[in-house]
Amino acid sequence: MIGLIFDMDGVIVHNNEYHYLAWQKLAKKYNVKITRKYYREKMNGRTLMELMEIIFDGELDKSQALSVGLEKEAIYRELYAEHREATKGLIPFLELAKSKNIPMVVGTSAPKENVVFTLDGLDLRKYFVGVVDDSMVTKGKPEPEVYLKCAEMIKREPRKCIVFEDALSGIKAGQRAGAKVIALATSHTREELSADLIIDDFSQLKWEQVEALLGV
Incomplete structure (x- = not known):
């Protein structure tokens, strides 16, 4: 799974x-x-x-x-x-994954206050099993700790997970954890990013691409 x-x-x-x-x-x-x-x-x-x-x-x-x-x-x-709003295409993608009973988790370097501000402020917490925030890790990205803990939280092997990231250090963290990485070109240009797949936002992502990355 x-x-x-x-x-x-x-x-x-x-x-x-x-x-x-x-x-x-x-x-x-x-x-x-x-x-x-x-x-x-x-x-x-x-x-x-x-x-x-x-x-x-x-x-x-x-x-x-x-x-x-x-x-x-x-x-x-x-x-x-x-100005707070979900990234384009995110909610339809979350709804689709939820309908397929795919467990989802948030792994962030942000403090709890920002997690509440974002996930609860946009009513997104309902999509996620849980959150690994900065208080739960000893080494931040590019160390893989946050994403290893995320995989553990949803009881999945890292190699069976996709990490969605925008930061160069976060992409490295996902790769070091052994996960596949889909990078969003929101903080860097596509040319600066190196990942398994690069998208501008979630409206460009098809479920078939998710399955192909994980060999489902």
Whole structure:
């Protein structure tokens, strides 16, 4: 039996521009520099505490890092709230998979507050067996831990799972976990991505392609 694993940011919602804008507001306040290139190549897909370590070069203690990180996420939610919507074609695809009794799970580097904001805010939680968020892993993407735990949560072998990702580090995490990876070109161009299949959004994905990837 097969299983489907979904990253959240850039996959379930096309929201990376709002994360970038939130980081810019935070960077201005704390006098740090975050270029768009650096964000896309080095930050996207990592856990919040990993990002705090990278951005502030280890100068913040754990409690300070958490406080500043959560401040950034609150800024993001404020910026994105009015624009929040599921990625094109996602809900029909989830409905189809649900009708086939395919177990689905979310694996994200985001904190719980953002999971609630996204999945509950868009009434999407009903499609998923559960969520593996940043509090449940010790090593963020590109390490495979999050996706190995996702596969375990839905009682599937990783090789029988498809991971949906947009970030370069997330694609590597899925591949290292032993899963097939479908990449969404929401954060990077198609030319920058390397995966088993590349799509712009879920409206381009046919169920036959899912079955072909997993040899069903």
